[in-house]
Amino acid sequence: MQLALSIIFFFVGFGVATIVALRPYKARKDIEAFTSQLRHVTNGMKGSGPQAGDLDQQETNEQIIQKGSENLLTKEQLEEKFDMDAWQRLVYEEFKTTILAKGSGLKTFPCVYATMGYRAGDHRYVFLESDDPSEPRNVRIIAPALRAYLQVSKSLGPNTSLVIMGAPTEGSLKTVEQYNNEFFDMLRGLRIWDSKPWPKDVPQDTLNEKWTFCFDGIPLFPVALTPAHQRRWSRHAPVPLVALQPKWVLDNLMSTPEKRKSATGKVRKLLADYDQIDISPDLTQYGEVGTSEVHQLCLKDENETMDCPFDDFDKGGARSSSSSRRSSLEEKTV
Numbered sequence: 001m002q003l004a005l006s007i008i009f010f011f012v013g014f015g016v017a018t019i020v021a022l023r024p025y026k027a028r029k030d031i032e033a034f035t036s037q038l039r040h041v042t043n044g045m046k047g048s049g050p051q052a053g054d055l056d057q058q059e060t061n062e063q064i065i066q067k068g069s070e071n072l073l074t075k076e077q078l079e080e081k082f083d084m085d086a087w088q089r090l091v092y093e094e095f096k097t098t099i100l101a102k103g104s105g106l107k108t109f110p111c112v113y114a115t116m117g118y119r120a121g122d123h124r125y126v127f128l129e130s131d132d133p134s135e136p137r138n139v140r141i142i143a144p145a146l147r148a149y150l151q152v153s154k155s156l157g158p159n160t161s162l163v164i165m166g167a168p169t170e171g172s173l174k175t176v177e178q179y180n181n182e183f184f185d186m187l188r189g190l191r192i193w194d195s196k197p198w199p200k201d202v203p204q205d206t207l208n209e210k211w212t213f214c215f216d217g218i219p220l221f222p223v224a225l226t227p228a229h230q231r232r233w234s235r236h237a238p239v240p241l242v243a244l245q246p247k248w249v250l251d252n253l254m255s256t257p258e259k260r261k262s263a264t265g266k267v268r269k270l271l272a273d274y275d276q277i278d279i280s281p282d283l284t285q286y287g288e289v290g291t292s293e294v295h296q297l298c299l300k301d302e303n304e305t306m307d308c309p310f311d312d313f314d315k316g317g318a319r320s321s322s323s324s325r326r327s328s329l330e331e332k333t334v
Contacts, residue, residue, distance in 0.1 A: 061147075064144050064147060064148075065144070065147055065148045065151055066148075067144045067148075068143075068144030068145040068146070068147055068148030068149070069145075069148040071126050071127075071141055071144070071145045072124045072125075072126060072145050072148055072149055072162075073124065073125045073126070073127075074121060074124065074125075075092075075118075075121060075123065075125070076121070078092055078125050079092075087167060087168055088127045088165070090238075091165055091168070091237075091238050091239045092125070092165070094238045095163070095165075095237070095238070095241075096118070099114055099115055099118050100115060100118070100119075102115075107233075107273065107274050108270055108273075108274070109270075109274070110234055110267055110270035110271040110274045111267055111270075112266065112267075112270075113159045113253065113263070114159065114161070116159050117157060117158075117159030117160060117161060120157045120159065121157075122156045122157035122158075122159050122160040122161070123160065123161055123162070123163055124149055124156075124160070124161075124162050124163070125162075125163050125164075125165065126141065126142065126145045126162065126163070126164045126165070127165050127167075128141060128142070128164065128165065128166045128167060129141070129167060130166065130167050131166045131167050131168065131169045131170075131174075131239065131240050132166070132182050132240070133164065133166055133182060133183065133186040133240060133242060134182045134183075134185035134186040134188075134189055136189075138166075138186070139186065139189040139190065139193060142164060142186070142190065143189075143190055143193040143194070145162075146162060146190070146215055146216070146244070147215075147216050149162045150215070150216050150218055150246065153246050154246075154248075158249065158252055158253075159249065160245070160246075160249060161243055161244060161245045161249070162243075162244040162245075163241065163242075163243055163244075164241065164242040164243075164244065165237075165239055165240075165241050166239045166240035166241065167239065168238070168239050169227060169239070169240075173227055173228050174226075174228060175228055176226055176228040176229060176300055176301050177300070177306070178228075179224065179226035179227075179228055179240055180224055180226070180298035180300075180306050181309060182240070183222075183224035183240075183242065183297070183298055184297075184298070184308055184309055184310060186242070187213060187222070187310075187313055188310060188313055188316055190215055191215075191313040191314055191316075194215055194216060196215075196216050196217040197217070198214055198314055199214055199217055199219070202214055202219060204312045204313070204314060204315075205311060205312060206292065206294040206308050206310060206311055206312065206313070207292045207294065207311070208292065209288060209289055209290070209291055209292060209293075211292060211293060211294060212247060212293055213294075213297070213313070218246055218247075219246070219247040220244055220245065220246055220247060221244070221245045221246075221247055221250060221293075221297075222242055222243070222244040222245075222297060223235075223242070223243050223244075223296070223297050223298075224240070224241075224242060224297060224298045225237035225240070225241040225242075225243065226240055226241075227239060227240070228301070229301050230301060231275065231276040231277040231301050231302075232275050232276075232277050232280075232299055232300075232301050233274055233275050233276065234271060234274055234275055235299050235301075277301070277302070277303065278303060280296075280299050280303055281303060282295040282296055282299065282305055282306075283296055284296075294308045295307075295308070
């Protein structure tokens with residue numbers, strides 16, 4: 001069950017992408033549809049690294065996990081690896097200050113569970129090479145690291161999450177919508193990379209109330225935070241940031257009606273004080289008829305719905321309502 005807590009599971013938790021492992025699809029027509037859409041997503045990747053004919057298919061799962069583990073850092077490893085002049089350390093320190101803020105004139109970070117996870121060392125950190133997580137070079141970092149993280153996540157604490165930080169933006173900031181679209185493109189890239197089929201018990205239509213994003217066969221809850229959010233501070237970060245949780249973390253937290261009521265009430269109260277805008281109406285209970293979790297992954301700085309440009313992350317089909325987005329992808333193929 002996913003409800004308003006979604007927004008704050010900041011940490012308590014990639015479509016240009018590197019193609020590293022295509023998988024068979026259920027039917028020939030799905031393969032054809034996928035191939036057609038893939039042409040748009042992978043355009044512009046020439047010279048950027050491995051292509052469809054240069055995949056990591058020879059690598060074993062153990063080798064992929066080992067490669068990913070090299071980019072997974074604990075807070076102790078992070079603090080030892082980067083000195084205070086490194087951008088990685090600077091954005092981490094700001095993250096740390098935000099999540100630990102409490103009292104003394106500072107607004108308390110709304111998700112006490114995220115704070116507990118940080119203090120317990122349950123989080124793992126990954127740093128990217130630019131401010132766009134959907135770039136091929138960044139998907140090549142995220143995907144193996146995510147697989148490695150999921151292999152060990154249940155051995156970590158109950159408030160674990162994967163925190164993915166982009167590099168600082170050079171020049172003018174992008175808009176919230178631009179950052180959000182890059183986040184959705186990143187998710188599309190992860191599905192292209194992922195060799196596991198979509199779980200049969202999870203619908204693939206992103207507008208279905210039972211839909212949730214999956215990777216390596218595991219349901220996940222990833223959210224986007226951006227430097228462009230100036231009112232919805234619970235979605236603000238100094239750099240483009242993705243906070244990702246396995247869904248079992250949320251399931252455990254809200255395993256009974258009593259726990260759900262307590263957690264939701266506490267977080268919503270703090271959230272109302274933290275943000276400079278009312279709580280988004282898209283933060284509904286997971287599975288509620290007429291809603292979709294996909295609208296919770298990215299939030300605007302206003303109380304307007306951020307539409308997902310994909311109706312199916314496997315096929316990559318763009319929605320008819322996203323004509324400008326679709327046109328942009330098509331222009332890249334010219």
